[in-house]
Amino acid sequence: MGDAGTERFRDPELMRRLAEHLHRVVGRRDLAFMHVCGTHENAIARHGLRSLLPDGLRVIAGPGCPVCVCPPAEIDLAVRLALEHGVIVTTYGDMLNVPTGRQSLAEARANGGDVRVVYGAADAVELARATPRRQVVLLAVGFETTACITAAVTLADPPDNFSMVVSHRLIPPAMEALLEVEGLRIDGFVLPGHVMAVTGYREYEPIAARSGPMVVTGFEPVDIMLGLVQLAELAVAADPRVANAYPRVVRREGNTRALAAMESAFDVSDARWRGLGSIGASGLTLRPQHHRLDATRRFGLEPDPSLPEGLPGCACGQVMLGMLEPEQCGHFGQACTPDTPWGPCMVSFEGTCRNRYLYQGA
Amino acid sequence: MCLAFPMKLIEIDGQCGTVLEGAVRRDVRLDLVEGVEVGQYLLIHAGYAIQVLDEAEALETVELIRQAYPYLVSGERSGDG
Numbered sequence: 001m002g003d004a005g006t007e008r009f010r011d012p013e014l015m016r017r018l019a020e021h022l023h024r025v026v027g028r029r030d031l032a033f034m035h036v037c038g039t040h041e042n043a044i045a046r047h048g049l050r051s052l053l054p055d056g057l058r059v060i061a062g063p064g065c066p067v068c069v070c071p072p073a074e075i076d077l078a079v080r081l082a083l084e085h086g087v088i089v090t091t092y093g094d095m096l097n098v099p100t101g102r103q104s105l106a107e108a109r110a111n112g113g114d115v116r117v118v119y120g121a122a123d124a125v126e127l128a129r130a131t132p133r134r135q136v137v138l139l140a141v142g143f144e145t146t147a148c149i150t151a152a153v154t155l156a157d158p159p160d161n162f163s164m165v166v167s168h169r170l171i172p173p174a175m176e177a178l179l180e181v182e183g184l185r186i187d188g189f190v191l192p193g194h195v196m197a198v199t200g201y202r203e204y205e206p207i208a209a210r211s212g213p214m215v216v217t218g219f220e221p222v223d224i225m226l227g228l229v230q231l232a233e234l235a236v237a238a239d240p241r242v243a244n245a246y247p248r249v250v251r252r253e254g255n256t257r258a259l260a261a262m263e264s265a266f267d268v269s270d271a272r273w274r275g276l277g278s279i280g281a282s283g284l285t286l287r288p289q290h291h292r293l294d295a296t297r298r299f300g301l302e303p304d305p306s307l308p309e310g311l312p313g314c315a316c317g318q319v320m321l322g323m324l325e326p327e328q329c330g331h332f333g334q335a336c337t338p339d340t341p342w343g344p345c346m347v348s349f350e351g352t353c354r355n356r357y358l359y360q361g362a
Numbered sequence: 363m364c365l366a367f368p369m370k371l372i373e374i375d376g377q378c379g380t381v382l383e384g385a386v387r388r389d390v391r392l393d394l395v396e397g398v399e400v401g402q403y404l405l406i407h408a409g410y411a412i413q414v415l416d417e418a419e420a421l422e423t424v425e426l427i428r429q430a431y432p433y434l435v436s437g438e439r440s441g442d443g
Contacts, residue, residue: 006368008420014427021431039364066363092363092408120409122391145364149410152393194364197405197413226427248420249368249405255413258394350363 009220018225019052025232026054032185033057033231034178034322036171037192038065038350043219045355052225057232060322061355063174064192066142067092067348068320069273072100072310073303074167077296078139079103081165082113085299088131090124091139093117094348097341101307105139121153128162137295138164143171145194147284148258151265154290163295166284169271171195172203173282177273179211181321188231189214193223193246200254201242208240218246265290274309274344275317314343319352326353333357366407368415371400381406 035041041061044050050059063069075098082089082105089105096106096117109115114134118124121138128136140150147168154164175189189212191201196216208214213234217227227245234241244250264287271283286294296302310316314336315329326332326345336342338354345351369381369388379392381404388406392398395411403415 018427018431037364094363120407122409142363145366145407145412148394148412149408152391152410156393192364194366194405194407194412197366222427229431248416249413255394257396258412261394348363 006220009218009222011222015052015221015225018222018229022052022057022225022229022232023054025229025236026057028056029236030056031058031187031232031235032060032322033188033190033228033235034060034062034186035190035192036062036064036175036178037190037195038068038348039194039219040064040190040192040224041352041355042350043221043224045359047221047224048359049221049224053228057228059190059228060186061320061352062178062322063273063275063320065320065345065348065350065352066146066169067094067098068316068344068351069169069174069275070095070098070141070167070344071272071274071303071307072098073272073305073307074165075100075105075139076102076304076307077165077301078115078137079105079108079113080301081137081295081299082108082115083111085135086114087135087137087295087299088114088116088127089137089139090116090118090127092141094350095139095141097347098344099311099342101311121149125153125156125158125162128159132159132161134161135298136162138162139167140164141167143169143192143195144198144262145192147266148198148255148262151258151261154265154286154293155261158293160292163293163298164286165295166266166286168266168284169273170268170282170284171199172207173279174273174276175204175207177276177279177282178321181323184321184323186212188212188235190224190227190231191216191242193218193250196246196250196254198255198258200252201244201250202252202254204242208242210240212240213243214241215243216246216250218249275320311342316343316345316353319345326356329353364407366405366412368403369406371398371402371404371411374398374400379404379411381411
């Protein structure tokens with residue numbers, strides 16, 4: 001496959017024909033599809049795919065950016081670890097500039113905290129091995145795609161000076177919560193291809209049967225457009241199935257080895273989402289046999305419930321539900337830009353506001 | 363966050379492997395995939411292989427478009443357009 005393989009999924013002529021077909025399928029209908037994946041939003045915005053859609057088809061960017069859904073109180077735990085406990089805090093790059101209402105991790109670093117960006121959880125473990133006299137904490141965020149890697153690290157016997165703040169989130173409970181949001185109409189879901197690579201889509205079939213069609217798709221323009229065509233066909237036929245437009249990566253049963261690792265490492269727990277509140281069984285905590293790796297236990301920390309969900313006037317919560325377009329937020333492009341983000345949706349490269357700001361008119 | 367890339371496995375050393383795509387070469391962990399072989403394409407996320415790509419299915423996606431929407435690929439227009 002390689003380069004040539006990827007090229008096949010970017011063919012402009014095929015894109016044009018898929019778009020024409022999508023127009024025919026949708027016709028004059030009004031349809032609202034939601035994706036729940038920041039990487040999809042980035043690809044849709046970067047390739048200007050919305051400009052190819054029929055007028056009546058709206059593709060809403062749902063709460064699919066892990067950086068964006070992570071509540072400030074959990075980032076604040078890592079800030080306190082860096083500033084008050086002198087540990088080396090490691091996390092993924094996008095987390096650094098998320099405002100918390102107190103200090104962001106970037107500000108904590110400017111104020112003397114040892115905050116470092118890692119590419120993956122294994123790098124944080126390597127850092128712990130290389131600095132045995134220091135405590136190293138990983139702020140582990142992300143959906144199932146990334147949670148299985150945190151699980152692998154947990155099961156690979158990390159050193160005693162390594163621990164984690166586990167802030168992973170699970171997609172299916174969030175989708176069920178979205179279906180309950182009043183005033184939010186969703187005619188179909190575009191499922192996140194790389195979460196599905198891990199989990200498969202069997203678990204989604206009963207949700208689809210109750211709520212409407214879904215399509216699993218990848219991230220190249222042809223993948224996304226083919227996914228939208230299949231989803232539109234299912235929606236028009238009122239056929240509440242899960243279609244797989246990404247079979248080169250996603251199998252119905254997922255990656256059983258990765259799922260087994262998650263099962264061994266984590267228990268499922270309730271968790272808070274920015275914009276959605278607390279959602280039952282949507283988070284992960286370390287199982288009791290791995291509590292030695294739990295940084296909140298090791299350092300006796302609790303999330304501060306007094307921290308607000310966002311800065312005053314920040315509309316990220318509503319933007320992530322598709323209830324507001326970024327341009328409808330008073331801060332968008334004014335007080336809030338990629339250089340001076342007011343909320344997480346302008347920070348992360350997966351954030352809806354950042355992608356709208358950067359690729360407007362693309 | 364869920365960015366992941368297909369890369370070709372060119373070397374295996376226990377639970378570690380080396381993958382290549384274009385000029386990019388990296389070491390990755392293979393803990394989460396089973397029975398992989400040199401030459402296969404792996405989906406790489408945050409330093410781990412999280413899935414094995416199916417070459418046949420990749421061809422099939424294009425084939426799927428060809429079969430389900432033949433007029434799209436051949437350029438012929440369907441009658442109902």
